[in-house]
Amino acid sequence: MKRTLSYTITNKNKADTIGAFLRDAGYSRRILIELKQNPEQICLNGTPSWLNTPLQIGDTLTLFLPDEPVSSDILPVNLPIDIVYEDEDLIILNKAAGMPVHPSQGHHENTLANALAYRFASRGEHFVFRAVNRLDRDTTGLLLIAKHKISGAFLSAMTAKKEIRREYLAIVAGKPEESGTIDLPIARKDGSTIERCIDMDHGEHAVTHYRCLDYRDDLGCSLVRLRLETGRTHQIRVHMKAIGHPLLGDFLYNPDYRFIGRQALHSYTVAFRHPITGEAMEFTAPMPEDFSFFY
Known part of the structure; x- marks a missing residue:
């Protein structure tokens, strides 16, 4: 999906180039290489710029993320899903029992990926399926989905650093x-x-x-x-x-x-800092109905 990200340069970043600033902000080497190959995605104060362009206090750095090719192997299917939270960068879902996350042998049209593909196609939006955590088919509860490659890269790095609880x-x-x-x-x-x-x-x-x-x-x-x-x-x-x-x-x-x-x-719970804003976020999913025998 398309996404525009903007940063205001402060004293802390006075001597940085665009590339150094983005590295400090957590952008991966792979993402920086993609930006280098597509300089039209980078603007400084409204002017297309390069990663080695120096920054000044008060500058506005804007990144334009274009639509990505839709995952052609995921068939859009109208299935019920429970969206707990959604913004431009991520989705939190409460997954039902019996629903696989990814298509696989024997499960081509009944997965969470199929349901999300339908949701975005019905809104005329491109979407590449990026599940940050994994749940078995019969496990219920919270699942974190990245909506574009930048949030996906940040959330994957946070997972590796054990920053997602x-x-x-x-x-x-x-x-x-x-x-x-x-x-x-x-x-x-x-x-x-x-x-x-x-x-x-x-x-x-x-x-x-x-x-x-x-x-x-x-x-x-x-x-x-x-x-x-x-x-x-x-x-x-x-x-x-x-x-x-x-x-x-x-x-x-x-x-x-x-x-x-x-x-x-x-x-039951997932907690992390938002990959773009840095805001502390925590979500909980109520116990599923089939746990009620315990009470």
């Missing part, structure tokens, strides 16, 4: 300790394209912090709040199984469907 709610078997940290490496299980396991020799570093919020003795399960330091595939599901408290309803790691028909995992 993600917290989940899960209902697990048994009664875990009051709180704890699980630091166990995760790898793909031999012979499976989907399942993951703890692998001390070949696994990727993975850290999950948890706190037990409530325990139901009559149900034999607990409500747990979890915070991720890393984002490995199936991280919460594998880590909680590893300490003896797997998620209820998990078809891969604990197919106990007495109370819920999917893994009892909900992306």
Whole structure:
């Protein structure tokens, strides 16, 4: 989608060139190369300029981001989605259970990407699908989407620096300790394209912090709040199984469907600084209806 970004140069940036200013602002090398190759996207005080153009106090630097080619492999489909927040740079959605995020084999027309493609096509806007975080098909809750390449690059860098806080709610078997940290490496299980396991020799570093919020003795399960330091595939599901408290309803790691028909995992909170304005932002999604058996 098209986007215009403007910056006013202050004392702090007095000696900078445009390129140095943008590097200080967090623009990646890849984005700077794209801007260098397309100088018409850069204007200083209304005049097309280059990255090596010097800046003066009071200057106005404007970047014009053109429309990008629409993802041709994502079919627009009119599907219901729950938009929690949207501005020119990002979208926060509350994803429903059973909806995949990306098209894949067997899921070409029922994904979140299809729904967003339809939403933007109906408004006559170009849109490239950029999911910042990932949720399994049956996990509910908050998903962060970047609307253009600049916000996408900033949010990806924030993810790598662990500057985006993600917290989940899960209902697990048994009664875990009051709180704890699980630091166990995760790898793909031999012979499976989907399942993951703890692998001390070949696994990727993975850290999950948890706190037990409530325990139901009559149900034999607990409500747990979890915070991720890393984002490995199936991280919460594998880590909680590893300490003896797997998620209820998990078809891969604990197919106990007495109370819920999917893994009892909900992306509850996401907090970060806005990639363009720097404003502190925090969003929460209410617990899904199928968690109600616990109360």
